[in-house]
């Protein structure tokens with residue numbers, strides 16, 4: 001008995017998926033039982049990276065999700081609509097879903113997972129975070145007996161590529177971005193990557209699965225890398241750090257059922273496990289009790305890696321169908337789902353406001369070159385309960401003194417109050433940069 005797959009999309013990931021399904025040799029034998037029944041696209045005449053019979057290509061995607069013969073829908077078309085509507089229809093028709101669509105899952109997981117639970121189908125999304133890196137299923141299954149304390153990672157390949165080149169070449173952000181666009185490593189519209197939205201979608205998904213609850217994506221604060229200049233890269237290097245765009249999710253001590261979830265450029269000590277993850281590579285560091293630190297590393301995007309994750313999800317579902325695990329029924333007749341594979345939220349999480357979080361900070365000030373300025377800055381920080389780990393006057397820049405400060409771990413609200421007061425000082429020319437530093 002074979003399982004019929006309906007594919008929504010035949011772009012980068014869709015073609016990669018077809019490529020794996022069409023070349024099962026030396027892969028898992030269950031692959032041979034998966035049959036591509038229909039493929040939905042926008043254009044029937046477009047040249048494709050893989051060859052599929054024209055008889056199964058269609059622009060009528062509703063006909064795929066309503067096809068009674070199809071068991072599993074693979075959504076690799078991207079975007080919110082019509083992907084959301086098509087997935088919900090497929091679920092209502094009792095079809096299992098595999099999706100790579102992080103934007104959709106980050107914003108609509110509640111609706112989609114609830115519908116899946118109601119109709120007794122699986123929604124698997126390994127490809128939505130970290131491309132080819134297996135991290136979603138390990139979080140749901142292999143690490144599920146742990147109390148997860150934190151999940152943090154480099155989860156956007158484009159920004160990691162840009163930051164790596166800025167370090168290696170001493171280049172400015174805008175120049176590297178333009179070159180990355182020319183080389184195809186960054187989109188023509190790079191907003192979702194460089195402003196952190198893509199990473200925020202992914203850390204919201206990781207947080208929800210790691211901590212087992214609903215995370216409101218709209219509450220997740222997100223700062224990108226546009227403000228990271230060559231000077232910050234150089235100062236970070238001198239101070240023993242490297243700058244990475246991190247998605248971070250951790251339990252908050254301040255209130256029950258509260259998580260601290262955010263995305264921002266971060267100074268990492270060079271000895272940190274994530275500090276040497278470079279170029280387009282992604283890595284996710286999970287800390288749990290009692291397992292300790294576990295790190296997942298690999299390619300976060302691309303046809304092959306992402307299709308590897310999509311087909312693993314397909315095989316997971318096919319394996320359950322094969323052994324008839326979908327036949328067990330609850331009292332109301334709904335199929336009984338494997339509790340480790342199904343995505344179900346156990347609670348609702350609040351997101352802690354940034355000003356309540358604790359962090360170390362790096363700040364660079366340009367001030368008049370007068371005696372006593374360092375003392376004034378130090379006093380102002382002290383008045384706001386911000387203790388300093390180091391304060392150094394660097395070279396002069398355009399006739400102004402450049403002062404670089406690194407704080408101890410302080411409350412963000414206190415640090416921001418100190419900055420607000422410093423902004424009023426008449427010796428200040430500008431606050432050139434403020435970045436968070438990961439405590440060791």
Ligand SMILES: NC(=O)c1ccc[n+]([C@@H]2O[C@H](COP(=O)([O-])OP(=O)(O)OC[C@H]3O[C@@H](n4cnc5c(N)ncnc54)[C@H](OP(=O)(O)O)[C@@H]3O)[C@@H](O)[C@H]2O)c1
Pocket residue numbers: 008009010011012013014040041042043044046059061075076077078079082100101102103127128131300301302303306
């Ligand atoms: N690319 C990656 O490395 C990567 C990595 C991880 C996750 N993802 C996620 O995977 C999904 C797919 O990404 P991708 O890079 O494969 O996208 P893509 O190359 O742009 O392919 C999208 C495919 O969907 C079809 N499509 C889109 N909207 C459609 C519509 N309204 N009606 C019919 N067909 C439609 C397109 O048809 P035509 O070909 O006819 O235009 C195309 O075949 C996205 O959610 C993305 O975030 C991608």
